[in-house]
Amino acid sequence: MRLSLSCLTKPIIHGYFRSSCSWRVRIAFALKGIAFDQVPVNLIKDGGQQFTEQYKGLNPMQQVPAVQIDGIMLSQSLAVIQYIEETRTGHRLLPADPKKRAQVRMISDFIASGIQPVQNLYVLQKMGAEKVQWAHHFIQRGFEALEPILKETAGKYCVGDEISMADICLVPQVYNAERFKVDVDQFPTIKRLNQTLLKVDAFKESHPSCQLDTPAEICT
Amino acid sequence: MSSKYSPIIHGYFRSSCSWRVRIAFALKGIAFDQVPVNLIKDGGQQFTEQYKGLNPMQQVPAVQIDGIMLSQSLAVIQYIEETRTGHRLLPADPKKRAQVRMISDFIASGIQPVQNLYVLQKMGAEKVQWAHHFIQRGFEALEPILKETAGKYCVGDEISMADICLVPQVYNAERFKVDVDQFPTIKRLNQTLLKVDAFKESHPSCQLDTPAEICT
Numbered sequence: 340m341r342l343s344l345s346c347l348t349k350p351i352i353h354g355y356f357r358s359s360c361s362w363r364v365r366i367a368f369a370l371k372g373i374a375f376d377q378v379p380v381n382l383i384k385d386g387g388q389q390f391t392e393q394y395k396g397l398n399p400m401q402q403v404p405a406v407q408i409d410g411i412m413l414s415q416s417l418a419v420i421q422y423i424e425e426t427r428t429g430h431r432l433l434p435a436d437p438k439k440r441a442q443v444r445m446i447s448d449f450i451a452s453g454i455q456p457v458q459n460l461y462v463l464q465k466m467g468a469e470k471v472q473w474a475h476h477f478i479q480r481g482f483e484a485l486e487p488i489l490k491e492t493a494g495k496y497c498v499g500d501e502i503s504m505a506d507i508c509l510v511p512q513v514y515n516a517e518r519f520k521v522d523v524d525q526f527p528t529i530k531r532l533n534q535t536l537l538k539v540d541a542f543k544e545s546h547p548s549c550q551l552d553t554p555a556e557i558c559t
Numbered sequence: 560m561s562s563k564y565s566p567i568i569h570g571y572f573r574s575s576c577s578w579r580v581r582i583a584f585a586l587k588g589i590a591f592d593q594v595p596v597n598l599i600k601d602g603g604q605q606f607t608e609q610y611k612g613l614n615p616m617q618q619v620p621a622v623q624i625d626g627i628m629l630s631q632s633l634a635v636i637q638y639i640e641e642t643r644t645g646h647r648l649l650p651a652d653p654k655k656r657a658q659v660r661m662i663s664d665f666i667a668s669g670i671q672p673v674q675n676l677y678v679l680q681k682m683g684a685e686k687v688q689w690a691h692h693f694i695q696r697g698f699e700a701l702e703p704i705l706k707e708t709a710g711k712y713c714v715g716d717e718i719s720m721a722d723i724c725l726v727p728q729v730y731n732a733e734r735f736k737v738d739v740d741q742f743p744t745i746k747r748l749n750q751t752l753l754k755v756d757a758f759k760e761s762h763p764s765c766q767l768d769t770p771a772e773i774c775t
Binding site: 400402441457484 | 627656657664669673701
């Protein structure tokens with residue numbers, strides 16, 4: 340039996356179907372055409388599988404995603420995305436022009452640092468009964484700031500006319516916005532971009548509704 | 560010597576995100592002007608219409624550079640890395656670069672935003688407990704990572720964006736009474752870095768807008 344090298348060297352994404360950070364990484368791998376294996380980490384079951392000693396040994400940050408690639412373990416979705424950008428060919432995930440690259444990072448960071456962490460699972464569990472209000476507030480506030488920025492930078496996509504890391508961050512954040520009942524119609528640029536991107540294969544095939552670990556009742 | 564073409568950093572003396580950018584500019588040897596934005600006074604100057612026009616995100620820092628406005632400290636830092644020569648802020652090796660970004664992002668996304676001013680103001684009386692909890696938890700995760708990656712500095716033996724993120728976070732840890740002695744690698748790195756000129760001259764204790772009672 341012949342084993343191809345890719346069987347031995349395929350990256351592994353440890354993630355959760357609905358984790359927006361995991362989704363970002365899945366989108367990026369799909370855009371680059373990189374095959375990968377997935378190991379589901381259920382963030383809810385058994386008190387959260389990210390807290391097991393085994394997972395902690397893999398990723399001391401006890402969060403998803405954690406990616407095994409090229410012999411190292413990497414976490415933090417934007418670090419992973421920029422790593423595959425710098426080591427693989429295929430679709431550019433960041434523009435060539437430094438000012439546009441900076442705008443892509445600015446938008447990506449605003450979502451990945453400014454919005455998502457304040458409404459991630461761990462924080463929401465601490466908020467208890469107020470969690471929906473809390474998440475709604477921060478996403479609403481974040482989108483109110485993001486809309487005018489995107490209005491300036493966007494062409495067909497978040498920055499100009501090429502899909503970039505900014506788009507990769509936006510779509511999962513809109514998914515979260517909808518989960519927490521933020522009315523995205525208030526943000527026409529965000530709405531338009533999201534609708535356009537959801538038609539792109541890499542975004543569709545990586546969608547939370549159709550992952551290995553998506554519960555049957557959510558699968559489409 | 561700064562000129563009318565110097566970059567302008569709109570920031571606050573004690574904002575860790577502003578401090579990161581000041582460190583980076585200092586490491587690169589880039590002169591800049593500063594416009595203080597007082598995050599507390601008058602309900603917070605970041606919320607004025609004027610500042611909102613400059614930076615809709617209503618946060619600091621906002622940096623005017625090369626004819627554009629940039630916010631998000633790591634976007635600014637990587638922009639000056641890619642457009643200016645001088646001290647490398649990210650290693651040449653892609654795996655080490657990824658580790659630098661991973662550590663930087665863990666601090667800049669995983670710890671700082673959950674204990675920034677706006678969130679703490681919402682926590683009210685519980686703010687110190689809240690900040691303490693998240694920084695403690697963050698450092699418990701970061702210590703073993705840094706133990707693997709660190710040489711003289713966070714990743715190997717060259718100062719990088721990871722170090723730029725670490726020091727302001729340790730400053731915050733001390734503000735919220737986290738005992739940094741529990742984290743020997745973090746402690747050692749912080750002590751080493753605080754002796755470096757770029758970290759000293761950009762320190763919150765000696766900025767344009769540092770209140771007199773804090774100045775050293």
